[in-house]
Amino acid sequence: MGSDLTVVNAARVSYAKQSDALTEKDLRLIQFLAREGHTSPFRHAVIQYEIYAPLMVARQWWKYVIGSAHYEGTGDSLEAWNESSRRYITEEPAFYTPAAGQWRSAPANSKQGSGDIVAWELGEKYTRELMNYVDLGIQKYEAALADGICAEQARLFLPAYGLYVRWYWTASLQSVAHFLNQRLEHDAQKEIQDYAKAVLEIVKALFPVTIDELLSK
Structure with missing residues (x-):
């Protein structure tokens, strides 16, 4: 406007x-x-x-x-x-998963923020682990819904910080x-x-x- x-x-x-x-x-x-x-x-x-x-x-x-x-x-x-x-929607959840070349190291002189990109092998390891973690959370979330658990509680199984919201x-x-x-x-x-x-x-x-x-x- x-x-x-x-x-x-x-x-x-x-x-x-x-x-x-x-x-x-x-x-x-x-x-x-x-x-x-x-x-x-x-x-x-x-x-x-x-x-x-x-x-x-x-x-x-x-x-x-x-x-x-x-x-x-x-x-x-x-x-x-x-x-x-x-609490109200049960659309398919989507998650942010950094690629192997996007994981950053902890900063050298600060308690927050990030440093340089870590080695690809380490990044690949944590991309794979995060994907597995997300898959497990989705499985448990969907199982809870299928068993009749309300959406506002079933969402507790979803890995929170990477979950996309609108x-x-x-x-x-x-x-x-x-x-x-x-x-x-x-x-x-x-x-x-x-x-x-x-x-x-x-x-x-x-x-x-x-x-x-x-x-x-």
């Missing part, structure tokens, strides 16, 4: 003025608002995403969303989050920019970085001027 022009007109309404097309003056106004931290005009443009991601990504994303509503300077972030629930994320342009500034950083988890790049690609097509100004230089 909205465009770069929405931000401009939200700011200009203070003086009962409106722009019908972006001008150089409007571009300078967007730059000024972003540079000086005048954030309210950026909350009048809203974008909605449908996201399908492993639970480990969803929970990290959600942690950010909760925090952003109280983040200094953001005010009301205008966010909504509605997620599919295995949700709608509706957020103001300011809030999307804050997410991107956090999750495009080099020390963000690789998997959520990949999603952040996709979020950026979509939002940049819709709000090319504003998002460029809101992202950390």
